[in-house]
Amino acid sequence: MAEFLTTIDKRKILHVDLDAFYAQIEMRDQPELRSKPLIIARDPTQNNGHGVVATANYVARQLGIHSAMSAFEAKRLAPNGIFLSPNFPKYKVVSAQIHDIFRRFTTKVEPVAFDEAYLDVTENILSGATLAAEIRHQILKETQLTSSIGVSHNKLLAKLGSEYNKPNGVTVIDHENQLQFLDYLPISAFRGVGKKTKEKFDELGIENGLDLRQMSQETLKTEFGKMGERLYWQARGVHFGAVEWQRQRQSIGKEETFDHALHDNNAVQIEFKKLVSSLIMSLKRQKLIGRTLNIKIRDDQFNTITRAITQDAPWQLNEATLVMASQATFEDNIGTEFSVRLLGVSMSNLQSATFEEMSLF
Template sequence: MSEFLQAKDNRKILHVDIDAFYAQVEMRDNPALRKVPLGIGRDPDKHHGHGVIATANYVARKAGVHSAMGSIEAKRACPDLVFVAPDFDKYRRISGQIHAIFHEFTDTIEPVALDEAYLDVTENKMAAPTLAAQLRHRIWQETKLTCSVGVSYNKVLAKLGSEHHKPNGVTVIPHELAEDFMLKLPIKDFRGVGKKTLLKFEKLGVKDGRDLKAMSLDDLRVYFGSFGDVLYWQARATHFSPVKDRSVRQSVGKESTFELAIHDRQAVEAAFKDLAEKVVANMQKKKLLGRTLTVKIRDDDFKTQTKGLTLAGTFDLDPAFMTRQAMLIFDEAYPEDFSVRLLGLTFSNIIEQKYEAVSLFDQF
């Protein structure tokens, strides 16, 4: 059965991972940081011993520093470690640029984090390795950041490919090489295998994919429950999950209708401020971000105008910023006298916000 499923899976999947994203951004913006061990996090000496490493550059990684490590522990591992406090607003803006580039290649995108996503490029007529090369070039051209890309026919293999040749590499795992790749893969590198699972495998004498493939599905279910099925298919280079397009195609907006037409610019600004606060609250509640802000204006003659502004990245969910943008659009539409019956603000070109990295630092 696995051979049949594998033969029929003709998808083209890319997994894109920006190399040491936060650290790379800081090194790009400050070249003096490029050759020193760099950790993105708060210096424990300045924050009463608190802090967590969000990521580290490859110099620091060689010294044993890694993400989610406590800052004190990181400093013990690498006494020369340079700390830079994270700037998540900047990272989100750059991530928005990168995701806009993704949309040049496909609309079927599954974001995993600010720096990582799966792309299903099956419908694109170009060969997947060519698309990977073009994508890396576009990201470098636009942001001066490198990325690693895995290319295969399912998400697991694409993810393993992007991890296989880092930083700044492309790994292609075609059908004819996939099963051999999995047979040689250390068991710790299989997706979903954590410390507890690894201890079980050590007791069973399972060291790599070849050992795993030798286990029956029934035995895997006995030892690992439903995860046994996942492991069984992984050993056979087969994975069923599609790239889940997390683009949200609806819009989020609010409108205000006035019984009596308004003629005063300050009243318009106050109305936009109220609308912006309501839209932002709704977006934050739903954990959404938008790239397009549209202003709707209906005058006393019931003539309706809509004008939009689209960013390469996503808008900051800041009512004051939205109000300023809305007023710029309004002033362009009505530079002189006006008589307005309705105003509206709408976000579209929306994506779900799935990134939780900020919470690591909010607690300190």
């Protein structure tokens, strides 16, 4: 065990996170909003008090408003606040721009959300701090948006680092300063410490990382189960999880071979509907969305054509939209007389769907 602990983790990991992403985009596009409390949520007065805050600018945050709070409560805290409904198509375009910037620095990018990713830059000869500065510079130059970055040797510390100096900051956590950093961290900042766990720690008199580190592995296990085990290692800055840049498959698709060749557009459309609906189910199950729709057509002479339609923003997982695009591609590429043996639809350029996008499904 001792040897395990003294192994020096030589990786260079960044966690990049845009600051109040949706709100920042809206303020960029309407600078007069900068000085006002801006809440990205549907106005509860026009929505029977329903709705949840997606994000809020820092003016609103100073009034106690935070994401996941009910829009009604936000309205109570900021009666004169500006409520804007989220404009996901706009945010998706900016998100694609940002993720393109990440990929200039490494192929090892693990997207976490629209505005957030882990980057493994170990193979880059520049230091993590230099790369963080350059990434922040390029994001600002190309999107006029600020970001925060944590630089360290593992994902845990990189994430804690990006949160620590938010907004518009960089935190570098290395082997020399990691324990000092963790010791001062309030217990609620550790991964997985929610309201209930925090209450339990309050009862135990555990306030920060130093207190946590002084708890034995056994006590933590007894009190918190598996979570306790993870917290034991978190307090020591140990985390071996890899940046999962290859986690996603290259594409997800469905295809069907027909015993009896299809000869008319109607039959083709019916098959596209089946394929698209099953494709949408697979994507939803894996919480994925994609920017490229691929259509494959094979005739009874085994001639195969494939066509790809790539958009700037991911395709909406809407059956009618995807069937229409597939059918139009088919008709553009195949004459009026045909004998089709196989049809396929697939989605590539995949990314994980965030919570907000899931609600669009």
